Amino acid sequence: MRLRYAAALLAAGTLALVAACSSGNGISSSGGAISSSTDPNSLSGTVTMWIYPIAPTGEAADWKPRVAAFEKLYPHVKVNVVVQPWANRDEQLETAIAGGKGPDVVYLIPDQIPNYANSGSLENVGSLVSSDKSDFYPNALNALTYNGSLYGVPLLMQATTLLANKNVMKAAGITQIPTTWSQMLADGPALKAKGFYLTEYDAAPDQTLNETFYPLLWQAGGQVLSANGKQAAFNSSAGVTALGFLQTLVKDGYVPKDPLTVDPTPDTDPINQGKVAFVMTGDVASLTPTAQVPLSAWAVGKPLSSGTSGGKVISYGTVGGLSILSQSQNKAAAAAWVSWVTSTAQIKSYDSTHDYFSPRKSVGTLFSPSTLIGQEEEMLPYVTQGSINLDSRQIISDLAAKLQGAILNDTNPQQALNSAATETNQLLSRSS
Amino acid sequence: MTTGIAPDLARRLAKRRSRRKLWAHLPLALVALLTIFPFYVMVILSTQNGQAISLPGSLFPVHFNLSAYLAAIQGGDVMRWALNTLIYAGVSVVLVLTFASFAAYAFAKKRFFGKTVLFWTFIAMLMVPYQLTLIPQFILVAKLGGIDTYWGLIVPTLANAQALFLMRQFISQVPDELIDAGRIDGAGEFRTFVQIVLPQTKPILATLGVFVFLWHWNDFLWPLVETRSPDHYVMTVGLYSLEAQNISLAITMAAAVITFLPIFFLYLVLQRYFIRSVAITGLK
């Protein structure tokens, strides 16, 4: 009779599973592709948008006037903007989608697009930009494209570039901001002698390589994957050069030790303690001024290039976009909201108040070139989002761990990269 | 307590006891220091917003500011979130303790078919990591229409195997004579349980109650996933929803202190009760 319990167990489990599978999760294709031109009075329903604290404070308050303005234009549509925590947002979103309780619109970054799109959770929003596609920077659109379809409409762009601490430079007698790796390394001894660090490298395995290793790889002229995306390409000579450069930085004591294993918070970061001269992939918007390092201490430089043959002046910059979920019951209204929020005037007002740049050309320059962020805006042409595919995250995860090992233990760079490439190729062949 | 022992043995015992007392203070104090230190860090660092952190200055600062606290709660409805959390934790504690102690009594003192298998099934479920159960549990609550409701938040957390395990261990040590004495006096099962057995378990009920309350108070992932609107957030979720991506340790610590303080006061009030009760148990 123990079977009775086993059976009950199995029944409960099967029930739950069947319930999960059967009615799906409310995926309904509400007739046809979404279009961006509809009579405002014909649209109705509630649109729920999930966004995250992009502004340092008061993100929720920022959206109230926007919602009010939109609801005036579309009198029968209600918009509900919910600011969710950054923490565990994927778990939250995936669970919500699985249970059929997701929002209508959600803010996503390129890193998230492939997996959500591949699971059929996102709606193709190509039709929303078809009328003014040329107004968007191609980079921005590509970053949110997967398998040829666009899954998010760009809302903001970010650029990273070289940032220099003027006070530290002065203290060590450095007068020029370096433009190549060798120039930077040449400044190393002077800084070290005065007790400063040349730069900082965050090697913790959860740190996205987009902001650490990949820019170096690109600056050396390399690529993460081959052109057809089926093979690892980071173990090329460019990759070896980049890894070798990092190992030199660590060996010669030019970088602080902690960030090699643990992501620093702004107040524990040696950068904000005024100990570091150059930040290789720095973003003015995410600088946290401290008493020791006020904003005025910084200067903006062009992204580095490796200086070796094939080297490029290039850096990373992400894109943030708004996506519509396939399970939304109000796709037409959601489409109208997304189109409006990503229209020129709205992007201009949002990005300029959130310290981000516009993915639309028609918005023009947002910040004055006399400000730090304005100078960073000028670096936008040098910025790439990298190429994203379904396995990007896992590749980054595996590679980051291997890189950290190679950096901490000073192993042979070609070997380390080759072993990582083998792993990556296995992964790629498994999923294709 | 001790019946007539030889005088020199008594002397030996007394000497042993006083030597032990001195010896005991040292490790006790050392461990106490190590235990408190991280809390000291938490509070001190929360007052250092806008300062880069370095040692030893940051741990013995001359300047303090409370801007981190302001930043941590700005734009959010903290009072509302605290109320939500209080309801979540409070109702859960009462119900968890009720269901667990009733069931534990049956497991400890009664015979019924399949008892061991059932009990071990409950314990076994503790061995399934939440990453596997999160989505199925959410789908279940969604299908029952409980998303974004109080009951949807609370009910899935009520069957607590640890509570059952602990209650059972302790109820099984309640002497059967007491229970039988109750039955002799004509008390029914229910009265026997409530009036005789439960009072014997007060210390563990109090301890367990605090623990279950804490677990709910600090819970983040399930409330995050279950609630839909900001006025239904619990404290942890609400405070996190105000944090931009690159915030300072000071603000994180301030949010931690805000979440910690109510529990701390509750604990101060209750700990006297249950620690005393634990001591009373020992004198029996």
Next chain:
Amino acid sequence: MSERATHMPHGRETSLEAPGRRPLPSGGEGGEGGEGDKGGDAAVGVAAAGPRHPAITQAWQRMRRNGTGMALVFIAPYVVLFFVFRIGPAAAGMVLSFGSYSINGTTHWEGLSNFHALFTDPLFWTSLRVTVVYTIIAVPLTVVVSLGMALLCTRSIRGIKVYRALYFLPVITSLVTSSVIWQWIYSSNGPANWFFESIGLGAVPWLSSNSMVLPSLSLMSVWTRFGFDMLILLAGLLAIPKEYTEAAMIDGASAWQTFWRVTLPQLRPALFFVVVLELIQSFQVFDVIYVMTRGGPGDASYSLVYLIYDQGFNFFNFGYASAAGVVLFAITLVVSLWQRWVFRGDGT
């Protein structure tokens, strides 16, 4: 050393012949005895007299005689809740290991292919090793420290109550908060190294060395958990009647012998509880790793649950993650059952 000391009556024996009671047989159970049952189901007293329908009275008496009826009533709410909200989702979660699952609801039966992929994945074996090593360090450490502190706390020293209260503080803090604080404490410019350097010992790569990271995490975990375990063990210690330890001392036993032969056996129920709970917690170590090291350096702290989290929520491979979860479940179950044998039953 008196034999008496190790064979203590547990208060189980009941007298069926108490004066004034009509002895009724305590029969009718379906055969499942289980521990803690010796005489636990003593005869039920006579129902209060009063005119009632005879058949109902008889049925009522039979049910009360069995004790089964009431037992079922007592456990019903808990069992129902448990089956619906714990076993259901857990079973569903584990059944997913036999296929693939996408968040849009589509599932695919794939038999054992997830398990095959799992067992041929070097990262799985790494995560298994990490989890086992962590458990081997953390569990004994936690139990020993908790027991030691509990023993110390039985002393009637001035201020003992304050000490006890302090030790419980880490338990009431959220694990995430503790992890953030300890991450800073362990940082190479943090207070731990500052202290070590100032006493001349030199900095320690707490979280940055492959060999140190698991011990460091275990240490922090002990800090968060010892207060709770200590309280459980303390309650258990205080429940030991003083006569037993005194009898041992009269017989000339040393403190250590007293502890080992008298105290420890009495503590079995509480110890068993603490050990099993710690085992389960350690095998599922995740939060501290997620906040402090993210599995690093390299893979040195990439635990099994971290693998499950990564595969499930980061890479959307829910079937694969579920397979790892099933393996984790099996291992934990086996080890816990083994503990039951080590502790000779769960002590009741």
